[in-house]
Amino acid sequence: MPGPDRLMSMNARARSCFRIMASALAAFMLIFSMPVAARADAVDEILARFATDRFPDTEKAIGDLAASGHPTAPVILEALAGNRLLFSPGTRQTYIGVEGASALDAKTGAKAGDVEIDSLKKVRLNNAVRAALQAAQGALGLMSPDPVKRRMAAEAVLKARDPAQRAGVEAALAAEKDPKIREVFTEARAALIALDPEAADAQKLEAIDAIRGRGDRESVSLLSAISGANKDRVKAAADDARAAILARQALWSHVQNIWYGMSLGSVLLLAAIGLAITFGVMGVINMAHGEMVMIGAYTTFVVQEVIRARYPGLLDYSLLFAVPLAFLFTGGVGVVVERTIIRFLYGRPLETLLATFGLSLILQQAVRTMFGANNREVSAPAFMSGSFEFGGLAITSGRMWIIVFAIVVFALLQLLLKATPFGLRMRAVTQNRRMASAMGIDTNRVDALAFGLGSGIAGVAGVALSQIDNVSPNLGQSYIIDSFMVVVFGGVGNLWGTLVAALTLGVANKFLEPFAGAVLGKIALLVFIILFIQKRPRGLFALKGRAVEA
């Protein structure tokens, strides 16, 4: 709640603004700026009408107060909207209630020391009063020095469609410099013209064009109203424009769905890609993969806490530190796991499955013991919060960065496998272990590093997931089945398959959701994959040949 001093100084600024724009304000002045002397009494009279606390009086008083141009008018209206406009039944004085303080005198905005706040009554509201209030606030806001407020006021006019505001909008439009806000003013004006029974058809058609350019949900309902209020040419034009907007919206909603799907797909990709290495390339079933993701998320949490405590200035960059640390830490865990458990189980995938499931229980419980069972807060850096619009697409920065991140991780991994000596050795070992060993490759080392790599990538995925999911000991469990589905669907031993599978499943999920609901959509996909595996037991992009027949 802004304090009284702030309110006053804001009004002071507003007044200086008024002066600067004086020449452009000529039309506006006619309505809003009365001579100061005349104003004083008029305002007293208006405020007294609030004190009768009868709805018609209040409604009328609102319009007159807005028209009076009195400096505290915005504050009074805001107080009324917030149910804080008070009056004394005895003196018929009007006050503004302030939390914790006593009341302010409505006319001057100064502290009213002598009234008992408990003796004051609230000015009541009903729907008609609220509508009047909104319109009045809109009119006042149109001239506000704050561009955000002006824009909001213009949007409010567009919504209210009150013909009385036309003059105000036109004045404001004339004064407006900011092209973005001008656009909104133009649209608001267009709405009023198109609904004005007096206006000429040509003018209305022009107005409809302006509204069509806006193209959002509000304009659809506005055009419906215009179509209802008009006949013939104008009605047809409004219907046309409405249909065009609806078509465009449908298109954008598909694009939006694809975007959401890609966003989900990138999450799936991140979660599954480490598994694609351990399961797909090495043939090791790692049921503790989800827990590696979870450990990565907790690493992010710890890194952030340390930075918050020691180097608060770097807080926005904590993810940059978390990525390599999570990779190294979970990778290290992976190497230890491979050396102590997995390596005794090569060639026995079902046993590996069981042992790693046991491991996942231990890791979950260990994290629960260390960090507690509750969710941990990982904050988003500035560049990942907020959202923006791209065409008709609403994009949250966090999601966008996760997509970018997933692509980068994927590309780096491909590079590592295809273009480095380690990748070459790894592929050699997975294709023919004995031969590779005969060629002098230390297969133990390669196994350990490959498993470490898969785990490390899971950890990196955990860093990203910490931004969109709850960091809790159960984080990993929610991803493990999806990850396996992605890898199996994409085809084992093929990272491109994993990529395509993750995106396909992500997009399919988002397209199914509107029809089937989130849960049924997911069930449908699970059933689809179960059936798909029957048809193509080796996935979308299967390797063929003897090597994989084991």
Place this chain on the structure above:
Amino acid sequence: MFTAGNRFLDARGIVFLVVLIGAAIVVPALALLPKNAALHMPTYLVALFGKYLCFALLALALDLVWGYCGVLSLGHGAFFALGGYAMGMYLMRQIGSRGVYANPNLPDFMVFLNWKELPWTWWGFSAFSYAMLMVLLIPGLLAFCFGWFAFRSRVTGVYLSIITQAMTYALLLAFFRNDMGFGGNNGLTDFKDILGFNVQADATRAVLFSISAIMLALAYLMARGIVVSKFGKVLIAIRDAESRTRFIGYRVENYKLLVFVVSAMMAGVAGALYVPQVGIINPGEFSPANSIEAVIWVAVGGRGTLVGAALGAVVVNFAKTWFTGALPEFWLFALGLIFILVTLFLPKGILGACGEWMGKWRKPSAPRGNGEPAIAE
């Protein structure tokens, strides 16, 4: 008879059956002693042991497909839960108008959801015989459909495991939904009576326990009959070298399908016995972790031994009961360790290890360390 190991009942089996029949008599007797008698067994213990027996039956079913046929199902919990739901639905219908909303036709949760009539899925469940038929039929049918596709397209090994897991996961999600009509989140509970007897009563509990023991014994006899027959030998052949079995002319998919369906039905029976003894069934029973836990019971006891599977279920669940009472924090550590240690150091489970140490029993049917089929070139 061809080899000694093929005798219908070996020493192990006889001991197992004697213990079961003994328990079926002694436990109810102790439970029905007067409350102040020294040997009186409290009802909660009877229910607990009864629960163990149901788990043992589930483990036995799993051992039949995994231990003998090499099909590692990570979805047997689903068959168990479906059997449980079928029984739960019968018990719900028995509540009649004694529910909170006193609606004679609809279970409470349906009244709560503002439903006006009983969905078709619930028709007939007020008849015990129909419900018992469904206990067998629904898990059996699901297993048949699933296996029909999976085995025909030769989905094997971990792929099969993963899709069975997906199956139970999909069911988990489905049963959580209220509009499925099975009580959603809360599942089915607040049962009143079964065949006219109060489910809470000591005598009912005691009888349920005995029935569980007898069903386990019967299931064992049936499973044993299967594995010692030539059919059982084919199963083991499939486990050890699937494609070789095909090349000598056995329709592997039919074998797998049959044993999978039988096993699913056994799991369903286990679930049906479980529900009246614990008093509730909810979607949590479908959780994939439950199914994997059942696998570890089998591994602990010794797969491919039947008796071992049942033993493993009892041992692990006993440990669970003890831990959750004494050191609840450590149960997951312990369970995790069991998984790891058993796979690493006790691949043949308790029974296998005992057999080896004592060098007494020959085990022609014990699996090799490698449960995967050998590659036929």
Place this chain on the structure above:
Amino acid sequence: MTPTESAPALTSSLLYLDGVCVSFDGYKALRGLSLTLAPGEMRAIIGPNGAGKTTMMDIITGKTKPDEGEVLFAGSTDLTKLDEVAIAELGIGRKFQKPTVFESHTVEDNLLLALKAPRSTWATLFGKPVADQRARIERILETTRLQDFRLKRAADLSHGQKQWLEIGMLLAQDPKLLLVDEPVAGMTDAETAQTAILLREIAKDHSVVVVEHDMTFVRDLGVKVTVLHEGAVLAEGPLDVVSADPRVIEVYLGR
């Protein structure tokens, strides 16, 4: 003189392969392989590693489907349309290059499983081995010299014994056509000689295709030889003639 040559020649062949091609990921393992086998004939197939011998057996037994070409059995049955089980039911048995027996079964049970008998789930679940079947198992144990190991687990047999057990399983199936892939690989000389005797015995009343590298063994068999090279037939005829062929010497025998 081989036993087959004295048998009356039939007009139609038992096994007929024509223009069979198959490729794996672009690699052509068979390129227009053509081969015919008369009923009752025993044929030896030799060829360098990778020539496509095992792949040929995969095609005949339905493990691999050819990309093109004809594969006919007993004159009219199109094998490319059938799966492994149906082909086995027709009476084609196979011994694999890498011995695969049912390791956790006893020798006896291995033979019992292979024994010609109804294969349906119903029959195996409720059927009991009859005396006649036991007698046959006895005979096969004798032929393969495994009487003393009948109760031993197959996993505990020596390599040579496993090879024999597999041949024994083939006999138990009593197929019309036996495909035997490298039966003497890893055997001692004595074992090899005995295997040759065993195979000649079997060939008396079965058609047999033997793939082998061991030249002494092939000589011991004393039958017509087909040389495969790069997925097609390079030469065919008695061993002496074939081994004098300069092309054969170049790709296979020589060096």
